[in-house]
Amino acid sequence: MPRLPSSRRLAAAGVFVAALAVGVGVARVDAAPQGERYEIRVAQRAVAVAPAPARKAEPVAEARPAPRDLPVIDYWGAPSGFRRDAAPASVAAIPEGLRPLRKLAVYDAPGGRPRAFLPKSISGLPVTLPIVERRPGWAGVLLPSLNRRVGWIPESRRGWEVRRLRDQLVLxxxxxxxxWLRDGRPRADWEVAVGAPRTPTPPGRTFVLGRTITVGGVYAGLDALVLGAVPDDRDALAPALRNGHTGIHAWSRRSAFGRSVSNGCVRLPAGAQRTLLRHLASGTPVHIVD
Structure with missing residues (x-):
């Protein structure tokens, strides 16, 4: 587990809790991998479609005032009470992200109860959250430090801007x-190793929270990408790792690639990690599926 200098520290003793090992093969950049996993096929036949009946506009749910003493989502955790992600296994592209311009109240549903405040940055990392659902006057976003949960932020008290998300990772x-996909098209792929059976890589949709430095030759001297996901079973980890986040980082020991051996992080060859660091920004969606 990487140790982080205090100037950019994200966890007390190891930011990452799940490691995926990437294969030794050369990444195929700018060329779609073989197979039909990401092909979209359209039936070539005419279908008579009746006009859809007119629908009344859905009313905008009002956002109730948020108490000042709500907890603030941070690197160490987020409060419960938020609804589950309705499509955790989806690998569909998520084209937009929400970037807070100030501290925002996050609700458990459109017009629902305010549960927490979302800051502009978490442990020094500027926050951008993928927008996975829209309702009139509301945006549903993936939450950091809380797996497979969606929070709702009203548009009426804007305080945020939309960021375009071109990239995504599917594990x-x-x-x-x-x-790695850009604009829905595969750009490169690598063989990886994932978390061990006792400490699996958390499934579902998450995102790149930011990047941090690493310490130790095993990380090839490269920054790591920190995800919004956290361990599903903290007790399965050593005490020093229980408050960490899942990460994506380089790994110099090739024997790990293609196996399920880590505490949950994604381990990549150095060249692959350089590619991700060069192209991926905060808020990039990461889809972890079986």
């Missing part, structure tokens, strides 16, 4: 395979 745990 296939059983195949030990990580795919």
């Amino acid at each position: 296939h745990r059983r195949e030990h395979r990580l795919v």
